[in-house]
Amino acid sequence: xxxxxxxxxxxxxxxxxxxxxxxxxxxxxxxxxxxxxxxxxxxxxxxxxxxxxxxxxxxxxxxxxxxxxxxxxxxxxxxxxxxxxxxxxxxxxxxxxxxxxxxxxxxxxxxxxxxxxxxxxxxxxxxxxxxxxxxxxxxxxxxxxxxxxxxxxxxxxxxxxxxxxxxxx
Amino acid sequence: xxxxxxxxxxxxxxxxxxxxxxxxxxxxxxxxxxxxxxxxxxxxxxxxxxxxxxxxxxxxxxxxxxxxxxxxxxxxxxxxxxxxxxxxxxxxxxxxxxxxxxxxxxxxxxxxxxxxxxxxxxxxxxxxxxxxxxxxxxxxxxxxxxxxxxxxxxxxxxxxxxxxxxxxxxxxxxxxxxxxxxxxxxxxxxxxxxxxxxxxxxxxxxxxxxxxxxxxxxxxxxxxxxxxxxxxxxxxxxxxxxxxxxxxxxxxxxxxxxxxxxxxxxxxxxxxxxx
Ligand SMILES: Cc1cc2nc3c(=O)[nH]c(=O)nc-3n(C[C@@H](O)[C@H](O)[C@H](O)COP(=O)(O)OP(=O)(O)OC[C@H]3O[C@@H](n4cnc5c(N)ncnc54)[C@H](O)[C@@H]3O)c2cc1C
Ligand code: FES
Ligand code: FES
Numbered sequence: 001x002x003x004x005x006x007x008x009x010x011x012x013x014x015x016x017x018x019x020x021x022x023x024x025x026x027x028x029x030x031x032x033x034x035x036x037x038x039x040x041x042x043x044x045x046x047x048x049x050x051x052x053x054x055x056x057x058x059x060x061x062x063x064x065x066x067x068x069x070x071x072x073x074x075x076x077x078x079x080x081x082x083x084x085x086x087x088x089x090x091x092x093x094x095x096x097x098x099x100x101x102x103x104x105x106x107x108x109x110x111x112x113x114x115x116x117x118x119x120x121x122x123x124x125x126x127x128x129x130x131x132x133x134x135x136x137x138x139x140x141x142x143x144x145x146x147x148x149x150x151x152x153x154x155x156x157x158x159x160x161x162x163x164x165x166x167x168x169x
Numbered sequence: 170x171x172x173x174x175x176x177x178x179x180x181x182x183x184x185x186x187x188x189x190x191x192x193x194x195x196x197x198x199x200x201x202x203x204x205x206x207x208x209x210x211x212x213x214x215x216x217x218x219x220x221x222x223x224x225x226x227x228x229x230x231x232x233x234x235x236x237x238x239x240x241x242x243x244x245x246x247x248x249x250x251x252x253x254x255x256x257x258x259x260x261x262x263x264x265x266x267x268x269x270x271x272x273x274x275x276x277x278x279x280x281x282x283x284x285x286x287x288x289x290x291x292x293x294x295x296x297x298x299x300x301x302x303x304x305x306x307x308x309x310x311x312x313x314x315x316x317x318x319x320x321x322x323x324x325x326x327x328x329x330x331x332x333x334x335x336x337x338x339x340x341x342x343x344x345x346x347x348x349x350x351x352x353x354x355x356x357x358x359x360x361x362x363x364x365x366x367x368x369x370x371x372x373x374x375x376x377x378x379x380x381x382x383x384x385x386x387x388x389x390x391x392x393x394x395x396x397x398x399x400x401x402x403x404x405x406x407x408x409x410x411x412x413x414x415x416x417x418x419x420x421x422x423x424x425x426x427x428x429x430x431x432x433x434x435x436x437x438x439x440x441x442x443x444x
Contacts (some may be wrong), residue, residue, distance in 0.1 A: 140272030
């Protein structure tokens with residue numbers, strides 16, 4: 001049975017935004033720190049580090065989850081997407097990101113990466129959300145400066161536009 | 170806020186998990202969804218020597234409807250149970266309570282058995298297990314045993330599980346056609362732990378009423394098919410018997426008052442669906 005000793009660093013591999021990545025982690029290393037410090041992917045933010053704020057939300061095996069509540073070693077073999085995967089190409093934003101910009105749905109941007117990752121997934125699963133659905137779903141995120149009204153407006157607008165484009169471009 | 174050091178074992182069979190639990194006992198912790206354990210590690214509220222990851226064990230991933238029981242394995246995540254047709258049909262009380270367990274993002278990883286093992290007095294899944302008269306399937310290298318929910322929860326975050334035992338599954342009796350159930354919760358925000366949560370199972374001849382968030386563990390009472398003020402009196406007597414907690418979220422009298430009002434409303438909601 002694979003047993004990883006506390007004292008050593010161990011190889012962790014997974015698929016990140018479509019590419020195979022690997023680096024080393026002690027068993028106690030959180031996935032947030034692994035992404036940011038070992039892989040240099042600093043788009044994923046760290047707020048509370050105990051699961052409450054949602055800033056660190058990423059997609060693990062196709063579903064949104066807290067990176068700060070996951071050990072890097074638990075992610076070995078997983079398929080992971082982070083906010084860096086959203087923009088289709090450098091200099092171009094995704095439909096959801098564009099909507100955030102249009103509606104001023106961010107100020108400091110601290111919460112934004114997590115909210116985008118949650119919504120990106122949700123709108124693929126449920127292209128026709130009601131505002132009520134989105135309110136409940138966004139309950140898993142804290143924003144301390146923008147306020148939720150523009151965030152909801154951006155999400156509703158993005159949902160509408162995503163329904164209009166054929167292949168979720 | 171970073172976890173302390175521990176060794177990490179990725180169990181490849183239940184027997185391996187048992188062996189590691191036998192070797193380390195109280196120094197080991199099973200890690201399932203990690204939605205409670207990882208914050209406890211980060212806040213240094215837990216300092217295990219060894220973590221035993223059970224989420225790679227295919228044999229624990231089943232939701233199995235057999236006869237009049239529903240068995241939910243330790244590897245089943247809350248989001249999977251919420252999407253399960255068997256859960257919706259055979260345990261509608263659980264299906265009604267699951268959306269209240271944290272947020273979609275935590276339900277995508279958290280397990281039902283992890284919540285039962287942790288036994289937070291405000292947690293919804295232990296409350297549902299108690300209200301339905303379910304049981305916990307425990308196993309170790311020594312033996313297997315089944316413990317009723319009523320005997321399993323022994324107090325604030327304490328259970329009848331021995332240090333070398335793991336929970337393999339929870340087992341819920343399937344809903345009988347002559348019964349109806351309802352769940353209600355009051356918290357600060359949707360997704361927060363309950364200040365008070367109520368579950369009711371009603372049939373033409375009686376009422377089972379259970380509350381969470383009030384005492385140091387979920388509590389349950391069975392009443393005859395009362396109505397009107399005798400029902401209010403029975404709920405009131407139950408509310409007084411509860412050793413209600415006082416904390417920064419609510420006072421004990423406030424919790425008792427919620428039990429009276431939500432209790433009545435929950436029982437009536439269940440009855441409306443009985444017709
Ligand atoms: C922001 C947030 C909000 C939350 N809100 C709620 C809420 O409203 N209601 C609620 O009930 N919960 C809530 N939770 C906790 C819930 O998400 C957890 O999923 C649940 O309490 C534990 O399940 P887990 O699989 O994550 O267990 P883990 O965190 O992996 O483990 C929890 C404990 O149980 C033990 N354990 C786990 N599985 C087993 C097993 N099979 N055998 C023996 N021991 C085991 C572990 O050793 C540990 O001590 C919340 C969590 C967060 C982060
Ligand atoms: S940093 Fe992960 S939820 Fe706050
Ligand atoms: S934009 Fe600042 S916290 Fe949300």
